[in-house]
Structures are given as C-alpha cells and as structure tokens.
Amino acid sequence: EPEVTQTPSHQVTQMGQEVILRCVPISNHLYFYWYRQILGQKVEFLVSFYNNEISEKSEIFDDQFSVERPDGSNFTLKIRSTKLEDSAMYFCASRGRSENTEAFFGQGTRLTVV
Amino acid sequence: AQSVTQLGSHVSVSEGALVLLRCNYSSSVPPYLFWYVQYPNQGLQLLLKYTSAATLVKGINGFEAEFKKSETSFHLTKPSAHMSDAAEYFCAVKRETSGSRLTFGEGTQLTVNP
Numbered sequence: 001e002p003e004v005t006q007t008p009s010h011q012v013t014q015m016g017q018e019v020i021l022r023c024v025p026i027s028n029h030l031y032f033y034w035y036r037q038i039l040g041q042k043v044e045f046l047v048s049f050y051n052n053e054i055s056e057k058s059e060i061f062d063d064q065f066s067v068e069r070p071d072g073s074n075f076t077l078k079i080r081s082t083k084l085e086d087s088a089m090y091f092c093a094s095r096g097r098s099e100n101t102e103a104f105f106g107q108g109t110r111l112t113v114v
Numbered sequence: 115a116q117s118v119t120q121l122g123s124h125v126s127v128s129e130g131a132l133v134l135l136r137c138n139y140s141s142s143v144p145p146y147l148f149w150y151v152q153y154p155n156q157g158l159q160l161l162l163k164y165t166s167a168a169t170l171v172k173g174i175n176g177f178e179a180e181f182k183k184s185e186t187s188f189h190l191t192k193p194s195a196h197m198s199d200a201a202e203y204f205c206a207v208k209r210e211t212s213g214s215r216l217t218f219g220e221g222t223q224l225t226v227n228p
Contacts, residue, residue: 004157033215043158043204045215056215091157093216100165102148103216105158 002026004106006092012112013082021077021109023092032075033093033103034067036060043091049075082113116141116207120219128227133177133192135222137205140186147188148206148216149179158204164188175199200226 005024013019025032034046047057049067064080075094079086089110093103121136139145149161162173169181175198179190188205205219 035216042220043206043216043218045217048215058215093158100146100163102160102163104160105150107157 002104004092004094004104006090006106006109008109009107010110010112012114015084015113016081019079019082019111021079021090021092021111023075023077023106024073025075025092025094026096026104027073029094029096029104031055031095031103032067032069033095034077035091035093035105036088037091037108038085038088046077046090079111082111084113087111087113116145116209116217118205118207118217118219120203120205120222122222123220124223124225126225126227127195129197130194133190133195133199133224135190135203135205135224137179137188137190137219138186139188139205139207141207141209143209146208147179147181148208149173149177149188149190150204150206150218152202152204152221154201161190161203195224195226197226197228200224 007022032049035043037043045058047061048055066078068076089108091108092106095103117140119138147164150158151161152158161177162171164171164181172178177192202221202223204221206216208216
C-alpha cells in the first residue's frame with residue numbers, strides 16, 4: 001500500500017539553527033501539506049502546496065518557514081532559524097485530485113529545539 | 115470559517131462497552147468530515163470520512179459515524195470496545211473546495227479498561 005514517508009523520524013537542533021524536514025508523498029498525489037502538533041495540543045495546519053506553489057498558509061507559517069518540491073518527488077519544510085517553540089511533531093500529508101479523497105499522513109518528524 | 119469541537123478530552127470505557135466520541139462542527143459551507151486515529155508515537159490514520167453521500171459512514175476497525183446536519187454533529191461510535199482501540203481520536207473538517215486544509219478538533223484520548 002502506498003504511503004507517505006518522512007525523514008528523519010526525530011531531529012534535535014540548537015536554537016537558531018536551520019532544519020529541513022523531508023517528505024516523500026504518494027506518487028500520484030497532487031496536493032501536499034504540512035501540519036504540526038505541539039505536545040499535548042491539537043494538530044494545526046501550516047501550509048498547502050499545489051502545482052509547485054503555495055496554495056494556502058496559516059498565520060503560523062511566517063517568514064521563517066518555507067516549502068519546496070525540489071525534484072518532483074520530495075517535499076520539504078525548511079525552518080530558517082529555529083526557536084524553542086518550534087518543538088513539535090511535524091506531519092506531512094498528501095492527497096489525490098478528487099475533492100472527496102482523504103489526506104494521507106506520514107509518521108511525522110519529532111523536532112526538538114534545545 | 116470552519117471549526118470542530120470535540121466534547122471530552124478523555125473518555126474511558128470498559129472492554130466490550132459502547133464507545134461514543136463526540137464531534138460538533140461549524141462550517142458555512144457543506145463540509146467534508148473525517149475521523150483520524152493516532153496511536154502512541156505514530157502518525158494519523160484515517161478511520162472514516164463523510165463526503166455528502168450516505169449520512170451513516172462505516173470505517174475501519176468496526177467504527178462508524180453519523181452525519182447529522184440538524185445537530186451539526188459527526189459522532190464516532192463503536193458497539194464494543196477492544197483494548198487495541200486505546201488511542202487519540204481526532205475529528206476534522208474540510209471545506210468542499212479545491213485543496214483546502216483540514217481543521218482538527220482538540221482530540222479525545224480513549225482509554226479502554228480491562
């Protein structure tokens with residue numbers, strides 16, 4: 001069964017450092033998403049990406065964040081200068097063309113900023 | 115704007131008892147509704163979805179949910195709880211438009227007692 005894969009599963013970084021979280025969406029999917037879940041809180045939308053551009057972003061997704069689909073298979077989330085409050089589980093998701101299909105989520109990357 | 119409210123952050127049932135997890139939504143347009151399950155240290159797995167077809171939706175692992183427009187509800191039920199059902203459950207809503215985001219509820223932690 002096709003699945004969304006994320007690497008690494010756990011990343012520890014020092015405050016102020018840049019991190020790149022990587023995702024390989026399901027191959028025939030067209031919509032790509034990043035969500036995050038701070039420990040003990042609900043899952044929050046960050047950004048959606050379609051046709052090689054951002055289609056929607058939340059207020060959380062400020063200038064320190066960026067997304068890229070560099071090679072047609074990977075989908076990355078970059079955090080330029082990490083803050084302690086960026087510590088969270090980051091989920092990548094992808095969805096097919098049809099509006100009534102569900103988003104498939106990866107296993108997540110746990111980011112710890114120290 | 116759309117939102118989801120899950121009543122009860124923690125629900126505890128005995129093995130074999132009925133499981134009822136409550137979800138109410140707010141949406142200005144016809145919504146798509148989803149229930150996802152998150153097992154410890156894992157990603158989000160789709161349990162079931164409502165996409166304006168049948169109002170009673172059956173999902174995996176014996177779960178089902180009923181869309182009630184008059185009550186703006188989409189409660190999740192299972193007739194007989196199993197120990198393996200212990201997990202966190204998230205209700206989510208999505209607008210019926212292209213690529214739109216999922217908005218998640220706060221989550222309900224289900225505990226199943228022997």
